[in-house]
Amino acid sequence: MLKHTTDIKIEKITGNKRYFTEDTVIKEFPFTIHINGKPLVTLLCSPMHLDYLALGYLESEGFIQGKGDVNKIDFDQETGSIHLEITHDEEMFLNKSRLHPIFTTGCGKGTTYFPAREILKSHPITSPLSLFPSKILSLVKELENRGELFRATGGAHISALADGEKIIFVFEDIGRHNALDKLFGACMMHGVGYEDKIIVTSGRISSEMLIKCARRKIPLLISRSAATGLAVDLAEKTGITLIGFVRENRMNIYTHGWRIK
Amino acid sequence: MLKHTTDIKIEKITGNKRYFTEDTVIKEFPFTIHINGKPLVTLLCSPMHLDYLALGYLESEGFIQGKGDVNKIDFDQETGSIHLEITHDEEMFLNKSRLHPIFTTGCGKGTTYFPAREILKSHPITSPLSLFPSKILSLVKELENRGELFRATGGAHISALADGEKIIFVFEDIGRHNALDKLFGACMMHGVGYEDKIIVTSGRISSEMLIKCARRKIPLLISRSAATGLAVDLAEKTGITLIGFVRENRMNIYTHGWRIK
Numbered sequence: 441m442l443k444h445t446t447d448i449k450i451e452k453i454t455g456n457k458r459y460f461t462e463d464t465v466i467k468e469f470p471f472t473i474h475i476n477g478k479p480l481v482t483l484l485c486s487p488m489h490l491d492y493l494a495l496g497y498l499e500s501e502g503f504i505q506g507k508g509d510v511n512k513i514d515f516d517q518e519t520g521s522i523h524l525e526i527t528h529d530e531e532m533f534l535n536k537s538r539l540h541p542i543f544t545t546g547c548g549k550g551t552t553y554f555p556a557r558e559i560l561k562s563h564p565i566t567s568p569l570s571l572f573p574s575k576i577l578s579l580v581k582e583l584e585n586r587g588e589l590f591r592a593t594g595g596a597h598i599s600a601l602a603d604g605e606k607i608i609f610v611f612e613d614i615g616r617h618n619a620l621d622k623l624f625g626a627c628m629m630h631g632v633g634y635e636d637k638i639i640v641t642s643g644r645i646s647s648e649m650l651i652k653c654a655r656r657k658i659p660l661l662i663s664r665s666a667a668t669g670l671a672v673d674l675a676e677k678t679g680i681t682l683i684g685f686v687r688e689n690r691m692n693i694y695t696h697g698w699r700i701k
Numbered sequence: 702m703l704k705h706t707t708d709i710k711i712e713k714i715t716g717n718k719r720y721f722t723e724d725t726v727i728k729e730f731p732f733t734i735h736i737n738g739k740p741l742v743t744l745l746c747s748p749m750h751l752d753y754l755a756l757g758y759l760e761s762e763g764f765i766q767g768k769g770d771v772n773k774i775d776f777d778q779e780t781g782s783i784h785l786e787i788t789h790d791e792e793m794f795l796n797k798s799r800l801h802p803i804f805t806t807g808c809g810k811g812t813t814y815f816p817a818r819e820i821l822k823s824h825p826i827t828s829p830l831s832l833f834p835s836k837i838l839s840l841v842k843e844l845e846n847r848g849e850l851f852r853a854t855g856g857a858h859i860s861a862l863a864d865g866e867k868i869i870f871v872f873e874d875i876g877r878h879n880a881l882d883k884l885f886g887a888c889m890m891h892g893v894g895y896e897d898k899i900i901v902t903s904g905r906i907s908s909e910m911l912i913k914c915a916r917r918k919i920p921l922l923i924s925r926s927a928a929t930g931l932a933v934d935l936a937e938k939t940g941i942t943l944i945g946f947v948r949e950n951r952m953n954i955y956t957h958g959w960r961i962k
Contacts, residue, residue: 484931700714
């Protein structure tokens with residue numbers, strides 16, 4: 441797989457000392473997704489699990505509903521691009537998106553073709569999943585421990601899918617959204633359902649992060665970081681338990697606290 | 702102006718204590734930019750300085766070259782959208798962008814219509830601007846002190862434009878890119894040139910952050926956070942001095958250290 445960090449020579453200043461040294465920086469890789477022979481988008485991402493990223497991205501943006509919509513996946517190692525054949529005409533989505541893209545605040549990806557009203561029309565999430573606060577703290581602690589790319593470079597986001605007990609998948613990426621889409625792509629490939637699952641992420645929860653989870657009916661969304669007002673509002677309306685600033689022994693429960701024992 | 706934070710009721714857990722309290726979250730506002738009567742994009746942003754954001758965004762994406770390309774700006778307070786009349790046909794840019802958008806890793810905005818090769822074709826930046834390390838540390842310290850939105854919500858990015866002596870403009874936004882584009886919009890409105898200026902930002906430096914600065918020939922880019930490998934590579938090639946992880950008395954000089962005395 442394409443290496444996801446680069447060692448470079450830098451000049452370091454610490455107090456009065458100034459010296460040359462080696463440093464590890466995170467790679468930012470332009471990854472182009474082609475659908476039915478046409479280039480759709482180039483994501484700037486960390487170059488691992490690019491097949492998962494492509495599938496998760498396409499599902500997040502509504503180009504596909506699931507694995508069944510994909511006839512063929514070819515990954516071109518040389519150019520680092522991926523070519524997908526999907527069962528239906530992608531143009532309807534392209535036209536929709538091109539007409540008026542909704543740009544996001546998200547690290548890691550550009551536009552979302554699904555405005556909030558899409559998810560507000562669907563039924564609220566009623567999953568009875570519930571957790572003890574201690575479990576939430578331990579899930580976030582495990583997330584931190586598994587953030588290798590972050591520890592190496594300080595420039596990565598990490599997202600995990602967990603059930604009530606343990607973390608199932610973890611992905612890191614330079615982009616907040618890419619890390620999440622890699623997770624969704626992995627779930628698609630491995631047929632993992634969401635109704636009793638939890639997303640644990642290092643990144644801030646903006647409306648489009650929330651929308652991604654709401655569209656998949658994920659009942660519980662946990663972040664080490666802040667949530668936006670719009671994300672909190674959408675979580676309330678879609679039935680998602682949204683928890684932020686999970687650090688040491690603290691957390692903020694923004695919505696649907698009934699899932700927290 | 703539209704308020705940029707929201708006070709909400711949350712449930713807080715600290716150790717064994719669980720209680721309801723007030724919390725301040727950052728507002729995430731869908732801001733739509735219309736050009737020549739057509740909606741171009743909706744940015745999710747912090748709802749202040751939206752006129753600067755619109756101008757900086759349009760310049761960053763190449764829809765306008767400067768103030769002279771804008772005939773008319775109408776801000777619609779009610780919908781929080783902005784309508785610009787520009788002197789030329791925007792379709793050429795739209796078509797270009799729609800054909801194959803480059804999505805970014807950036808917090809705060811979606812696509813960039815200017816791939817790296819655009820800036821690599823232009824002349825490298827040769828500005829003789831130079832700074833003492835102590836000045837860099839003090840500029841970052843001042844940036845931190847002025848991050849009101851960040852202190853209130855933990856969910857904002859801040860960017861500043863400085864000369865060799867002091868900070869000239871500072872803007873905060875939920876999005877890394879928006880904060881930078883607000884800065885560029887302010888410079889456009891007030892006729893501030895870039896050749897002897899410095900960008901100081903809280904956010905990570907990804908390739909598209911670097912490209913925005915390179916297109917404006919800004920010689921010095923300073924961040925509290927990490928830089929990506931691609932950003933470092935582009936900084937080297939375009940002649941930008943790129944400095945990251947500026948904290949306390951430390952910094953990493955990634956490229957063109959000759960500007961640091």
